[in-house]
Amino acid sequence: MAAEKGMNITLKVWRQKNGQSKGALETYQINDVSPDSSFLEMMDALNDQIIMKDGSPVVFDHDCREGICGSCSMYINGQPHGPARLVTTCQLHMREFKDGETIYVEPFRAKAFPVIKDLVVDRSALDRIQHAGGYISVNTSGNTQDANAIPIEKEKADKAFDAATCIGCGACVAACKNASASLFMSAKISQYALLPQGQVEAKNRVLAMVKQAEEEGFGPCSNTGACEIECPKGISLENIARMNREYLSASLTSK
Amino acid sequence: MKLDSKIPEGPLKDKWTNYKNNIRLVNPANKRNIDVIVVGTGLAGGSAAATLAELGYNVKAFCYQDSPRRAHSIAAQGGINAAKNYQGDGDSTYRLFYDTIKGGDYRSREANVYRLAEVSANIIDQCVAQGVPFARDYGGLLDNRSFGGVLVSRTFYAKGQTGQQLLLGAYSAMNRQIAKGKIEMFNRHEMLDVVIVDGKARGIIARNLVTGEIERHSAHAVVIGSGGYGNVFFLSTNAMGSNVTASWKIHKRGALFANPCYTQIHPTCVPVHGTQQSKLTLMSESLRNDGRIWVPKKIEDAKAIREGKLRARDIKEEDRDYYLERRYPSFGNLVPRDVASRAAKERCDAGYGVVNNDTNEGVFLDFASAIQRYGKQEALLKGIHNPSKEEVESLGKKVVESKYGNLFDMYKQITAENPYETPMKIYPAVHYTMGGVWVDYNLMTTVPGLYAIGEANFSDHGANRLGASALMQGLADGYFVLPYTIGDYLADDIRTGKISTDLPEFKEAEDSVKSMIDTFINNKGKHSVDYFHKKLGLIMWNKVGMSRTASGLKEAIEEIKVLREQFWKEVKVPGTADEMNPELEKATRVADFLELGELFARDALEREESCGGHFREEHRTEDGEAKRDDENFAYVAAWEYTGQPSEAILHKEELKFENVELKTRSYK
Ligand SMILES: Cc1cc2nc3c(=O)[nH]c(=O)nc-3n(C[C@H](O)[C@H](O)[C@H](O)COP(=O)(O)OP(=O)(O)OC[C@H]3O[C@@H](n4cnc5c(N)ncnc54)[C@H](O)[C@@H]3O)c2cc1C
Ligand code: SF4
Numbered sequence: 001m002a003a004e005k006g007m008n009i010t011l012k013v014w015r016q017k018n019g020q021s022k023g024a025l026e027t028y029q030i031n032d033v034s035p036d037s038s039f040l041e042m043m044d045a046l047n048d049q050i051i052m053k054d055g056s057p058v059v060f061d062h063d064c065r066e067g068i069c070g071s072c073s074m075y076i077n078g079q080p081h082g083p084a085r086l087v088t089t090c091q092l093h094m095r096e097f098k099d100g101e102t103i104y105v106e107p108f109r110a111k112a113f114p115v116i117k118d119l120v121v122d123r124s125a126l127d128r129i130q131h132a133g134g135y136i137s138v139n140t141s142g143n144t145q146d147a148n149a150i151p152i153e154k155e156k157a158d159k160a161f162d163a164a165t166c167i168g169c170g171a172c173v174a175a176c177k178n179a180s181a182s183l184f185m186s187a188k189i190s191q192y193a194l195l196p197q198g199q200v201e202a203k204n205r206v207l208a209m210v211k212q213a214e215e216e217g218f219g220p221c222s223n224t225g226a227c228e229i230e231c232p233k234g235i236s237l238e239n240i241a242r243m244n245r246e247y248l249s250a251s252l253t254s255k
Numbered sequence: 256m257k258l259d260s261k262i263p264e265g266p267l268k269d270k271w272t273n274y275k276n277n278i279r280l281v282n283p284a285n286k287r288n289i290d291v292i293v294v295g296t297g298l299a300g301g302s303a304a305a306t307l308a309e310l311g312y313n314v315k316a317f318c319y320q321d322s323p324r325r326a327h328s329i330a331a332q333g334g335i336n337a338a339k340n341y342q343g344d345g346d347s348t349y350r351l352f353y354d355t356i357k358g359g360d361y362r363s364r365e366a367n368v369y370r371l372a373e374v375s376a377n378i379i380d381q382c383v384a385q386g387v388p389f390a391r392d393y394g395g396l397l398d399n400r401s402f403g404g405v406l407v408s409r410t411f412y413a414k415g416q417t418g419q420q421l422l423l424g425a426y427s428a429m430n431r432q433i434a435k436g437k438i439e440m441f442n443r444h445e446m447l448d449v450v451i452v453d454g455k456a457r458g459i460i461a462r463n464l465v466t467g468e469i470e471r472h473s474a475h476a477v478v479i480g481s482g483g484y485g486n487v488f489f490l491s492t493n494a495m496g497s498n499v500t501a502s503w504k505i506h507k508r509g510a511l512f513a514n515p516c517y518t519q520i521h522p523t524c525v526p527v528h529g530t531q532q533s534k535l536t537l538m539s540e541s542l543r544n545d546g547r548i549w550v551p552k553k554i555e556d557a558k559a560i561r562e563g564k565l566r567a568r569d570i571k572e573e574d575r576d577y578y579l580e581r582r583y584p585s586f587g588n589l590v591p592r593d594v595a596s597r598a599a600k601e602r603c604d605a606g607y608g609v610v611n612n613d614t615n616e617g618v619f620l621d622f623a624s625a626i627q628r629y630g631k632q633e634a635l636l637k638g639i640h641n642p643s644k645e646e647v648e649s650l651g652k653k654v655v656e657s658k659y660g661n662l663f664d665m666y667k668q669i670t671a672e673n674p675y676e677t678p679m680k681i682y683p684a685v686h687y688t689m690g691g692v693w694v695d696y697n698l699m700t701t702v703p704g705l706y707a708i709g710e711a712n713f714s715d716h717g718a719n720r721l722g723a724s725a726l727m728q729g730l731a732d733g734y735f736v737l738p739y740t741i742g743d744y745l746a747d748d749i750r751t752g753k754i755s756t757d758l759p760e761f762k763e764a765e766d767s768v769k770s771m772i773d774t775f776i777n778n779k780g781k782h783s784v785d786y787f788h789k790k791l792g793l794i795m796w797n798k799v800g801m802s803r804t805a806s807g808l809k810e811a812i813e814e815i816k817v818l819r820e821q822f823w824k825e826v827k828v829p830g831t832a833d834e835m836n837p838e839l840e841k842a843t844r845v846a847d848f849l850e851l852g853e854l855f856a857r858d859a860l861e862r863e864e865s866c867g868g869h870f871r872e873e874h875r876t877e878d879g880e881a882k883r884d885d886e887n888f889a890y891v892a893a894w895e896y897t898g899q900p901s902e903a904i905l906h907k908e909e910l911k912f913e914n915v916e917l918k919t920r921s922y923k
């Protein structure tokens with residue numbers, strides 16, 4: 001893993017002072033980047049360079065840097081989380097790029113994700129969808145039945161798990177031409193729909209979450225499948241189909 | 256100051272029950288008049304906020320990320336322990352208690368640890384009821400795996416994403432309360448001070464990280480669940496923003512800080528690749544269930560591997576040194592973390608490291624035997640007689656993939672090497688801090704009304720934490736312990752009424768935060784914050800890391816002092832105070848790390864013994880194992896702030912062991 005010869009990269013980075021101001025792309029040159037560095041380590045190096053020249057460093061969201069917290073966002077060369085499949089921006093490594101390449105870096109764009117600064121957007125709308133129904137109403141008092149009282153078919157449990165691995169990054173929204181949050185929402189709805197614990201509130205849940213998503217300004221799903229391609233966790237379109245079934249049956253039976 | 260741990264009377268196994276039965280309660284109508292601030296939304300803070308809100312208190316919760324779901328707990332991989340004995344392998348509350356005390360090298364409090372073991376089973380029930388999708392077997396029941404330092408299978412898991420699933424469970428419980436208006440959530444807010452009125456914690460000062468506004472928030476009690484301080488080493492497996500600020504600020508306002516030097520260096524992390532590196536990545540301990548750790552027996556082979564002239568597969572079986580299996584035959588690759596880490600360092604220091612970085616730091620973690628073993632098993636199950644070598648390998652790889660797929664992918668992404676074909680390279684890295692804010696049995700600090708939970712406190716893991724026990728502790732504190740104990744304190748506050756944020760104490764704290772921020776913005780120095788953080792990290796890693804000496808620690812204390820002075824003179828923070836400004840956030844955090852680091856080294860210097868993660872070269876047995884000194888050091892070192900970190904006053908809480916016999920920890 002020794003560092004090979006460093007790469008020289010040209011960056012076109014979206015700079016925007018705040019939500020009110022207009023933004024624009026700015027060009028930066030950064031040299032001697034190790035191909036073993038992560039994309040965000042390259043951005044760190046860029047910021048170091050900017051700070052030393054008394055400029056204002058590029059602001060971006062990040063925290064875990066191992067693909068699980070869902071903080072990092074940004075379009076890289078027009079794709080949410082960049083060119084590699086099934087990885088987040090923070091897991092992307094410079095070896096994916098060519099020496100001398102020009103890379104475009106921009107914030108996620110969606111009506112429901114207003115820009116806060118540079119590459120940082122406000123994704124709290126996703127939280128509000130969860131407030132609307134992303135939970136099972138059980139008290140946290142500890143007076144519950146034994147965990148093994150209800151066996152759950154392994155296949156279903158595994159599917160529920162796969163859906164539950166959504167990291168709430170919003171790439172699906174950013175990838176969608178309608179800025180729909182369907183993949184994100186369907187992941188939570190599927191997780192609970194597949195488990196016996198989630199059945200009781202299933203109907204209200206799907207209705208409430210879908211309604212909230214509309215109010216937040218997320219668009220409708222027109223099944224282009226762009227979300228699935230860009231989702232770093234491989235959340236499957238199957239979940240949207242399940243959500244639609246749940247929604248249909250809930251709307252038919254609700255008064 | 257006299258330390259009172261408030262451990263209830265009575266036999267160990269009845270303490271918690273008796274205590275709960277006699278505790279004062281706040282009636283539901285009165286709870287509506289009581290506000291509680293919870294700083295942190297990880298497993299500890301998130302579960303506490305949800306439960307307190309559900310009980311009826313008005314909760315204000317804070318996190319620095321843009322959503323509570325992103326707290327660092329999300330990154331925990333391997334699993335969570337609970338004494339369910341579902342596997343029928345002889346597990347029990349007592350055994351989990353005993354393993355934790357022993358694993359912690361007899362430096363934790365019996366009563367707290369027993370309570371933890373006692374409530375552990377409930378956690379699993381709770382989480383399953385919340386819809387946490389734990390791994391299950393084909394019969395539909397919950398599956399378990401083993402973690403280091405124990406001989407039973409009691410770890411519940413959700414592939415390599417256990418922390419994520421548990422945190423999303425707590426987050427969902429929070430969402431339910433946010434929807435009801437019982438939790439007011441403050442995302443992108445950082446607590447920068449605590450406000451103490453008449454000796455009681457009554458609020459915090461927080462910075463809105465979007466607007467830069469400095470805000471006052473009041474409450475009847477303040478709970479700190481802000482996580483650990485491993486980032487004092489700069490490179491660690493912690494999230495980039497993990498920090499000590501909340502804990503350190505309360506320390507400076509009177510809360511004692513306990514055992515700062517107890518740090519866990521995790522044996523299986525991806526080795527350092529170069530100077531641009533920003534953090535280290537853990538490869539879960541669960542991999543040691545199936546991976547075998549080795550280095551070449553011959554020093555020239557190790558050299559050839561580093562130079563790229565030989566590959567791991569070229570080394571013949573008899574030329575490999577499975578050093579953990581050799582040194583610790585009964586636990587083998589599953590020795591506790593501190594033991595495994597030191598053994599890796601020992602081999603690399605002796606020249607057998609296999610990674611070509613500055614320090615040759617790295618050893619192999621090899622799955623070839625597991626792939627063979629599982630492959631043969633699968634072939635049998637599938638009724639394939641005389642399977643070919645390729646068939647066995649392909650079947651075996653599938654099993655390994657189903658168990659560790661996401662970890663293998665992660666490794667490949669970072670290193671561009673395929674761990675199904677060639678062994679992983681791993682090396683120890685800073686991972687967890689057992690030390691933290693001193694708390695009594697109620698989880699209250701030495702400041703009335705101020706609590707610390709989760710990794711932020713020091714309470715349950717002694718000098719070394721066993722794998723899969725942090726998640727257990729975080730949720731135990733938040734779901735099951737704090738919600739009881741805090742009632743006892745708040746029972747006095749039912750008539751207090753709202754706490755005003757106009758009190759002079761709020762102004763004083765706010766002014767001090769503002770003046771710190773102004774200093775940074777106006778400093779116009781010549782080095783970035785990271786420049787200082789990296790320097791601090793190097794001092795810590797080289798002199799206060801895996802093995803420590805008196806002379807090294809003394810040097811570290813002096814070097815950190817000098818670095819801190821330089822930091823305040825020369826740090827450069829661009830931008831302004833009234834905007835989103837991550838460099839400013841980093842500066843406020845590093846300022847605190849630069850103080851903590853010094854106390855950390857002082858604590859390590861004072862502790863003239865080796866125990867758990869704290870290894871003093873002066874105190875080891877002939878075969879290089881840690882040598883504890885129970886006669887003189889069976890105490891918690893709780894430090895009182897007086898102005899200069901290294902002039903802190905040491906208070907000792909003697910540890911009494913009434914239920915276990917102190918033994919030399921042996922995993923041989
Ligand atoms: C990579 C990795 C893997 C791990 N795997 C396991 C495992 O398999 N099993 C296990 O038991 N343990 C594991 N651990 C340890 C475990 O994850 C942590 O100890 C535990 O999650 C800590 O939880 P917490 O709630 O105390 O704090 P955290 O989850 O760290 O949460 C801290 C919270 O405090 C907030 N915060 C911090 N400072 C401030 C401030 N100043 N103002 C406002 N908010 C603030 C943050 O925003 C966050 O919400 C692992 C740790 C790591 C790093
Ligand atoms: S569904 Fe995928 S892309 Fe969408 S928020 Fe979840 S993890 Fe991100």
Ligand code: FES
Pocket residue numbers: 061062063064065066067068069070071072088089090091
């Ligand atoms: S920083 Fe956490 S997912 Fe990228």
